[in-house]
Amino acid sequence: MGFFTMTLTASMFFLLPALGELFDQRSGVLNIGLEGMILMGVLAAVATSTETGNVWLGVVAGMAAGGLMGLIHGFLSISLKVNQVVSGTGIWILGVGLTTYYGLAYVGPVKHTIAPIIGGLTPLFFVGLALVPIFWFILSKTSFGLRVRSVGENPSVAEVSGINISRTRYIGVLVGGMLSGLAGAYLILAYAPSWSISWRVPVTEGRGFIALALVFFSMWRPFLLLVGSFAFGTLWIMGWYLQTVLPGIPIHIFRMIPYLVTVAILVLISTERFRKRAGTPAALGKPYFRGE
């Protein structure tokens, strides 16, 4: 695979969960359990495709598993009004637990994978690419999108306008979870089709957290998210690449770059000049209580 194809492939793994998280956050729910949902997607996808021999059923199963985890997060943080950070942490630990246990049976190279169609890229890549304008359109041009954004900005206003807050947020976590699950399926069936489990570094290698940070980086705009994903995909692949060019330096140093760059970008967009334009959903992270 060429450097460019590798970059695009890697980027898509950031884009998919980040897009879901963007949608989720626009409705006011922060989900730091992304990584756990992606892992569940990986597990469901690899299990289903191995058992049925059909990769597309694997993709569907991955999305379903991610969506289910999203609904659990929703139940905890929307219905039970538990703090979203704590709920996300729990979801993540649960996801890691389920994956390490039930994934044991599928360790090794994946039997059925999704074949590339154009230039080394799989159909899932193009699906992900198409989702960007679709999400943009839904969020900024449709009535539904306006409702989602309003719930994330000011749920009590949305409620008096006749919007069901819980339902809208549940849709948010569901979409977020499904896209994370899709990312998991993409990872294991198309991108890196080998399932290994070691404690510290599950297959996702912590990239779910970069995806989370990317949402902040994108200032909640799908097209900026696309740009960010490509930038971080490039950085990620550069790590491998630079290692071959500069063999004296350990790869882990390069691996740090995306994380450090993300921190730097977060600092930048938090400064006075950018904060006003950033458009952080005002109700992000806050549970909604009626009549308070």
Add this chain to the structure above:
Amino acid sequence: MRLRLEKRIAVPPRVSLMVAILSLVLAFAVFSIVFLQSGINPLTGYKEIFRLAFFTKYGLYKVIERTACLLPLTLAFIIPVKAGIWNIGAEGQFYMGAIAATGISFAFPNLPMGVLIPLMILGAMALGGGWAAIVGYLKGKVGVNEIVTTLLLNYVAILTSYTLVVNGPWTDPTRVPYSRQIPANGCIPQIGNTGIPYTIFIAIGLAILLFFFLKKTRLGYEIRACGHSPAGARYSGISFLKISLITMLIGGALAGIAGFHQASGVLGRLRYDISKGWGFYGIVFGLVAGLNPLIAIVVSFFFMGLIYGANNLQMSPEIGMKFGGAAVFIGVMFVIFIASQFFLRYKIRWTRRGG
């Protein structure tokens, strides 16, 4: 009839205890599915978890040893969150503490134990605290979201340990991918032959100290004021930057001590997998403890016991190699305990519908 939620004004201890017991029962009930899948009688399974953790000498010592690690990590979450700052980075601060402790022991291998160990502790606190204080500064000065920055810096810290021990400068050539052993005078002694390092006393002492710190001191008051109402605290002349820096510094230093404990007291070296996600356990433990440092002692002991028991069910003659689902057990338990928080904050009433 319909459900109505009422906010509780105060939570009586009796209610907290009941909620905890019911959560445990529910978690056990749910997890029974996994036991049954593996052909294990759930009742035997839970009996064995308790027996291994709390009723065997070896197990109990192990659980106490782990409490010495988890308690500071729990406190590392509690102190900043009391000021309204979410430290999700105890994991990374833990690594930094372990790295500092190990590094100092390698740099001064010939110092006497009485000098080297305090130096290692201070180093671990400084690096862990400093690592966290970066986030505290960015949060207080610029308003950068601390949840995301702590999460990201975790990976930088973990990758730093990789750089050092996986084919790095500290790698033990005989035991890749671990570091060389910490010199003997850099290993904190253990109580008798229990295998429990003396750090357990540091951990419990700190929990008690921090309880009174929050309750009685001026700084503790300022921290709580920030947590309850940033605007009110600012009005009273409390500098959020100061509080953000101090609480993250304390939190990071606490996690650093846990890192020291693990490297110097338990493993005797730095490993890339020195934490098993324990920095995140602290978040759940802190929540279950109601952010109370004293209750955190009990909570971390009890939970680490259950986790130890589940992790070591293979050692049970009645279960043996049939079981490997400890990670699922942890996940299920955590999610149910998190959910149970709801019942501590709300009363559910059935009311007749009006109108």
Add this chain to the structure above:
Amino acid sequence: MEKRPEQRSLWKGIKRGETVLEMKGITKRFPGVLANDHIDFDIKAGEIHALLGENGAGKTTLMNILYGILQPDEGEIYVQGKKVRIRSPLDAISLGIGMVHQHRKLVPAHTVLENIILGHPRAGKVLNVRRAEEELKGLCKKYGIKIDLRAKVWQLSAGERQMVEIIKAIYRGAKLLILDEPTSVLTPPETRQLLMSLKVMARDELAIIPFITHKLPIVLKISDRMTVLRNGKVVSHLKTKGATMRSLAKMMVGREVLFRTKKVEVKRGKPIIEVRNLSALSDKGVLALKNASFSIREGEIFGIAGVSGNGQHELAEVLMGLRKATGGKVIFRGRDITDSSILERWKTGIGYIPSERVEVGSIGDFSLVENIAMNLYFDNSFSRWGLLDYKKIRKHTEEAISEFDVMAPSADTKAKHLSGGNLQKLILARVLSREPQLLIANLPTHGLDVGATEFVRNKLVESKKEKIGILLISEDLDEVLSVSDTIAPIYEGEFMEIVPSEKARRDEIGTMMAGARPKR
């Protein structure tokens, strides 16, 4: 799901003067409070029916029930004689009921248009922006309202925002419009404009219920009928014709009210604070305070009269160090404190009573003892070796509670369980116990009932004897006139004039608050 009642059929063929809505025996209990006690209320087409009462009388609860935000424990609602159940705002909207809230219910980050079409059934799956824009322009023209539909809401003034909410309700087909404290944020000309628009709307067979607490003159001017509530009960249903300010106030409070404050005459001493050419930005980044210059002496109350949003809030915050000055100087007792921290200002003898007493002036989850500690924790006489002397603070708290007549079960009660008036007394006690030289009181009686208002005003006036200088910020012109020694009407961040109270004339100050330059 049950089908929602169709509004069109309900409102067809309604004639002026017909009863369109009836609420019968509405009762609502909250833990420990009977908010509504068998309230009857009705409204006719084409009338403006004012709902009067003090804070806590139950107006908001009643209207929230009508709008479906709350469910009554007992009682029935009839629209056009048909019994209805209003379970959510959506039900209310379908019945043609619209509400404009006291706490603005708009999304600041969205445009005016987005806010108006939010949740609108005809917005279309894909937002049909152009059609909505045309329809709204027509609506604005009809009622004489000027608003930029594409502006973001956070850029609008308080009055404009309220207009957006009214248009939003009408655009959604509201035939019955509930207005919560509609004039509290408006300048006098804006108020006139609103009243005119409301008259046009009422003529359009809309029924309008504005409900108002303090602004009795407006009620008398605009409404056809009134219902007065007190402690959750209806005191009286009456026609506006023939009612007087005095009789209404008596009904609301339950006793004869004398809006009168004791006069305390003291000799003015040395200047405490001098402000020179002070400027500051608002939260939106707009220049809100422009070159303000004044000074306050010992024993002087310097009253700033102005409608909210004219820079007085920014001035108070700059003086307390909560906001940065972009220009000018603040000299306190001869020392430049322009860049001092908030803590330094507390320590040097400046005290601040913020307008946001719940969000800023107190900490709801803290006990009264801990709330009192907000201004004492840094004082070395209340701490030793970094430990707070809670025993001493508790004693201090108990003294404050009894001296200022704070109604609270104990010093361990959480502040969030206090009523607004008691909370304000607690804050006042706390700040005055520091014996400040300068007291900044930002809307100290806003939203308080008559009793608490009198108490606070008298405390302010009495403290002149202690040689305290007071900066009083108020939206209530009568309050400023009755309490202050010096009066400064403020408009768009500028003092129109600074006059001694003996020379101040009510009507002149009133027009200056609305932007008129002094004639002299």
